[in-house]
Amino acid sequence: xxxxxxxxxxxxxxxxxxxxxxxxxxxxxxxxxxxxxxxxxxxxxxxxxxxxxxxxxxxxxxxxxxxxxxxxxxxxxxxxxxxxxxxxxxxxxxxxxxxxxxxxxxxxxxxxxxxxxxxxxxxxxxxxxxxxxxxxxxxxxxxxxxxxxxxxxxxxxxxxxxxxxxxxxxxxxxxxxxxxxxxxxxxxxxxxxxxxxxxxxxxxxxxxxxxxxxxxxxxxxxxxxxxxxxxxxxxxxxxxxxxxxxxxxxxxxxxxxxxxxxxxxxxxxxxxxxxxxxxxxxxxxxxxxxxxxxxxxxxxxxxxxxxxxxxxxxxxxxxxxxxxxxxxxxxxxxxxxxxxxxxxxxxxxxxxxxxxxxxxxxxxxxxxxxxxxxxxxxxxxxxxxxxxxxxxxxxxxxxxxxx
Numbered sequence: 001x002x003x004x005x006x007x008x009x010x011x012x013x014x015x016x017x018x019x020x021x022x023x024x025x026x027x028x029x030x031x032x033x034x035x036x037x038x039x040x041x042x043x044x045x046x047x048x049x050x051x052x053x054x055x056x057x058x059x060x061x062x063x064x065x066x067x068x069x070x071x072x073x074x075x076x077x078x079x080x081x082x083x084x085x086x087x088x089x090x091x092x093x094x095x096x097x098x099x100x101x102x103x104x105x106x107x108x109x110x111x112x113x114x115x116x117x118x119x120x121x122x123x124x125x126x127x128x129x130x131x132x133x134x135x136x137x138x139x140x141x142x143x144x145x146x147x148x149x150x151x152x153x154x155x156x157x158x159x160x161x162x163x164x165x166x167x168x169x170x171x172x173x174x175x176x177x178x179x180x181x182x183x184x185x186x187x188x189x190x191x192x193x194x195x196x197x198x199x200x201x202x203x204x205x206x207x208x209x210x211x212x213x214x215x216x217x218x219x220x221x222x223x224x225x226x227x228x229x230x231x232x233x234x235x236x237x238x239x240x241x242x243x244x245x246x247x248x249x250x251x252x253x254x255x256x257x258x259x260x261x262x263x264x265x266x267x268x269x270x271x272x273x274x275x276x277x278x279x280x281x282x283x284x285x286x287x288x289x290x291x292x293x294x295x296x297x298x299x300x301x302x303x304x305x306x307x308x309x310x311x312x313x314x315x316x317x318x319x320x321x322x323x324x325x326x327x328x329x330x331x332x333x334x335x336x337x338x339x340x341x342x343x344x345x346x347x348x349x350x351x352x353x354x355x356x357x358x359x360x361x362x363x364x365x366x367x368x369x370x371x372x373x374x375x376x377x378x379x380x381x382x383x384x385x386x387x388x389x390x391x392x393x394x395x396x397x398x399x400x401x402x403x
Contacts (some may be wrong), residue, residue: 001368003032004096004174007086009110011102012047013039014332018101018153019046022167030173031097034089038100038109039080040065057081071105079109083116090117097122097174099166101152104129107145111137120180122173126166128152140226144169176315185213186237186401189227189266192346193219193243195345196278199384200235200242203394210398212237219243228265238400239266240393243278244320248312251319254283255307270333272400274393277339278384280311280320281348281359293360301353309347311354317363321370334403336376337397339364349383 002101006026006315010019012035023033035374037047040062055062058081068074089095098117100110107127114123115138123143125355127134130147137145149158192200202265206332210327215230222388224246224277246258285291291308299311312320328335341360343349348356364379371377378396382389 003030004171004177004347005034005093006031006097006099006170007034007089007095007172008035008037008334009038009082009086009098009100009102009106009113011039011106011385012037012044013041013051015106016039016044016046018163019157021155021160022099022101022163025164025167026099026171029168029175030191031174034093034095034367036082036086036089037111038082040074040078046091048088051078053084053196054078054081055127057084062109062205075105075109075207075230082109083113084326086113087116090121093253095121096177096195097170098124100125101163101172102127103152106152109135114143115139115140118179120177122170124166124170126152126162135222138222140222140229149268155391161217183213187213187234188212188238188240188397188401189213189215189231189236190240190280191215191219191224191243191246193229193245193279193345196384197348197395198346199278199390200240202387202390203240203397206394207397207401210401212401219245219256219258220284220294221246221249221258224258224262228262230269231266231269234282236269236271238397239271239273240397241273242276242393244275244324245279245282245284247323248280248316248320249283251323252283254285254310254311255381257283265329266333267327267331267333270331272334272403273330273331274336274338274396274400275324275328276337276384276393277320277363279345279347280317280363281312281356282311282354283316284308285310299354299356301347309354311356312359313356314359314362318366321363321367325367325372325375327391328375331374334376334400335374336378337367337371338386338389338393339367339378340380340386340389342381342386342389344384345384349385355388 035047036049039051057079130145217227249256302307
């Protein structure tokens with residue numbers, strides 16, 4: 001039986017000790033190591049894929065890369081080459097895991113490389129950046145980041161434990177890794193937060209019972225962009241974008257900002273899409289005292305010590321409607337929009353903390369005035385989490401899937 005192949009992304013010019021230590025742990029776990037060395041400053045023997053090969057794959061010689069004299073420009077070439085070689089190695093040899101060690105530069109390079117590799121393939125970065133803002137390194141992929149604790153500069157008692165744990169973890173995952181074959185079922189993508197799960201869950205369960213594969217994404221900033229990436233790359237039968245938090249937060253500078261292109265991929269690709277204003281009743285801010293400064297004069301619900309739900313009012317809801325109308329106008333396939341008149345989430349209900357029964361009807365009226373003609377608009381006399389609203393969306397979903 002062949003050993004699982006683990007790619008190790010570590011620069012030998014500055015981290016030769018660390019690379020040798022991690023290799024020893026991986027090999028002790030009966031893994032075959034493929035060392036991808038993106039060193040620039042000097043060449044140290046020992047890697048299966050050398051800096052010269054990486055530079056060449058990026059369109060330059062290593063001497064030309066060094067002559068650029070700018071770390072950002074040098075790294076751009078090495079990222080391009082390393083990504084090509086990692087993808088090629090996986091296609092030709094079949095990787096079972098990837099591990100990397102780095103500071104800001106190494107983490108950035110490893111993150112880009114790992115983002116080009118398939119979902120499900122185990123990926124871990126031991127990084128000095130793990131305790132800070134890591135979104136650029138992870139992107140929308142399943143990348144684990146472990147805090148290096150100490151700087152990555154030689155071996156010490158803490159570093160050895162961290163590297164050993166990371167290598168053992170990747171080795172264990174690599175041994176159990178088996179790429180998932182496609183289900184062959186129609187693929188449906190959905191968004192939600194727990195505040196709208198009461199409607200999303202029965203829709204998901206019904207569609208699964210109908211023979212669909214359903215993927216649900218948490219719309220807290222990364223989930224929606226991940227859905228968009230999958231919609232762009234895979235054969236998707238239907239998108240149910242039922243939580244607009246990331247779109248609203250993009251417009252109002254909330255924490256769950258999904259970016260300017262959030263929600264557009266499926267529309268542009270022509271995938272049948274159903275939208276609903278789930279969670280449009282609030283923006284997501286930080287701790288309560290910060291929320292009060294960022295959004296003064298609003299109603300607030302302290303979700304937990306780190307997050308506050310801030311009640312939206314008509315200016316925010318009109319901005320959301322205008323933005324959605326612009327998106328829908330460019331759709332290349334069928335798009336429906338369902339609006340519940342009873343409220344947009346569990347927070348926006350008689351049992352919620354920021355309920356405002358006077359908002360849904362004016363929102364619906366405004367939506368009707370700005371929506372383009374290609375939108376199949378439905379206004380339902382129900383709360384978002386009511387069974388009747390779930391059934392209405394489910395009926396439209398089945399109609400699109402059977403078309």
